[in-house]
Amino acid sequence: MKRDLLKPTADIVFKRIFGQEKEITIEIINLIIKPPNPVVDLEYLPQEMFLDVSDGKISIVDVRCIDSMKQQFIIEMQVVHHAGFNQRALLYAAKAYGQQLKKGMSYDDAQPIYLLSIINHSVHADAQKWIHHIGMMDRTDPAFKIPGINLVFLELAKRKKLGNFNFEDPLDRWLSFLIEPEKISNMTKFDLSVYPNLLKAAELLDESNYNQAQLDAYDRHLLAVYDINRSNIESFDKGYEEGRNQTLSILKDLQEGTLLHHEIASKHGVELQVVIQIADSLR
Numbered sequence: 311m312k313r314d315l316l317k318p319t320a321d322i323v324f325k326r327i328f329g330q331e332k333e334i335t336i337e338i339i340n341l342i343i344k345p346p347n348p349v350v351d352l353e354y355l356p357q358e359m360f361l362d363v364s365d366g367k368i369s370i371v372d373v374r375c376i377d378s379m380k381q382q383f384i385i386e387m388q389v390v391h392h393a394g395f396n397q398r399a400l401l402y403a404a405k406a407y408g409q410q411l412k413k414g415m416s417y418d419d420a421q422p423i424y425l426l427s428i429i430n431h432s433v434h435a436d437a438q439k440w441i442h443h444i445g446m447m448d449r450t451d452p453a454f455k456i457p458g459i460n461l462v463f464l465e466l467a468k469r470k471k472l473g474n475f476n477f478e479d480p481l482d483r484w485l486s487f488l489i490e491p492e493k494i495s496n497m498t499k500f501d502l503s504v505y506p507n508l509l510k511a512a513e514l515l516d517e518s519n520y521n522q523a524q525l526d527a528y529d530r531h532l533l534a535v536y537d538i539n540r541s542n543i544e545s546f547d548k549g550y551e552e553g554r555n556q557t558l559s560i561l562k563d564l565q566e567g568t569l570l571h572h573e574i575a576s577k578h579g580v581e582l583q584v585v586i587q588i589a590d591s592l593r
Contacts (some may be wrong), residue, residue, distance in 0.1 A: 316515045318491050319428070319466075322528045324387045324437040325380055326519070327511050329354060334507045339383055342441070343424050343462050349377040374406075380421040382406060389535050391431035399427055403459045426462045428488065433463050440468040483508055491515055556580070560588050 316323045328335050332352060340348050351514070355374040372386035384406060402423040410420050434442060437587070444461040448454040466489055475486040487508060489496045495512045502509040517525060556578055563574045564585070575582045 315492055315495055316517055316520075316528065317532070318488055318511070318515060319387050319389060319430075320528055321387075321531050322520065322524050323515065325373060327514050328385055331507070331510060331514075334373060334511055335373065335385070337480075337507050338385065339424075339426075340486065341484065342464060343383065343460075344443075345381060345383075345422070347379055347381065349381070349383075352377045352383070353380075382421065382423050383408070384423070384425045386425070386427050388429040388431070391429075391506060395427075395429070395431070398461070399425060399461055399463075403461060407459050420458065422457050422460060424446050424460045424462065426464065428464045428466060430465075430467050432465055432468055434465070437468065438472070440465040440472070487511060499517055534590060557588065560585060564588065 318324060318327060327337065330475070332354075336349050336352060339345065339352075344383075352375045355376055372384055374382070374384050376382045384403070386402075406425075407420060407423040408484045410423075411417070442463040442465075444463070446456040446459065466485070469485055470489045475490075476482055483494075483505065490511070494508065495515055497512075499509060499571050502512060513519070520528070560574055560578055560580070563569050563577070569577065571585045572582055575585045578585075
């Protein structure tokens with residue numbers, strides 16, 4: 311199979327770029343996560359403890375690393391939407407935070423954990439808000455914070471809809487690379503030479519950087535993502551149609567007026583409040 315350009319969000323490519331090129335990863339961390347203590351050097355950590363294959367297919371791609379100050383960073387590419395994603399992200403970061411403490415260590419020895427989730431779904435209703443920095447703080451006094459677990463969500467799909475990438479903006483350059491990599495790769499090396507990390511990342515999208523086993527894994531990954539997304543769409547369509555038909559049946563019973571609200575709820579297997587809300591919509 312001829313692949314003109316590999317996707318930077320696919321697991322093999324994502325891990326090759328962000329899991330092996332330290333200078334690129336450091337730039338991304340300082341640019342997007344913005345830790346209070348900027349990263350100057352790092353080492354990569356193994357992934358085995360954090361394998362997530364709950365859906366039977368690998369749909370979460372992550373890179374783990376630790377810097378010279380023992381701050382730990384997890385960068386993940388979430389290619390499909392999972393129910394309970396926000397809670398999973400919190401549990402994921404909390405697990406990494408807790409695993410720092412070994413026997414004989416004090417709580418003060420624990421260093422901050424930063425989880426950057428680059429996602430293709432939405433976690434916030436605001437169409438203009440596509441990056442979120444989440445931490446623990448006193449809601450009555452935002453200046454009072456408890457450092458430790460930090461979540462950063464970057465919504466690629468939402469940012470893509472907004473468009474208008476400004477190449478003078480370092481963050482926009484990397485977002486453009488993730489969202490529309492062909493535009494970056496079509497630029498000349500001379501144009502990209504002033505951005506050495508971006509140039510290196512663009513070069514790593516060429517399939518010549520990968521062996522046949524890796525390319526086969528790349529194809530399997532894309533197929534798995536396609537199957538999951540197609541299944542989700544089909545499930546949504548089926549659920550939408552079933553819900554629509556149920557609502558129409560409830561409306562019919564309400565209009566006939568022969569059953570009480572709680573009897574209609576029991577008949578259709580829904581909460582009483584659902585029937586009341588539908589009845590209110592008729593007024």
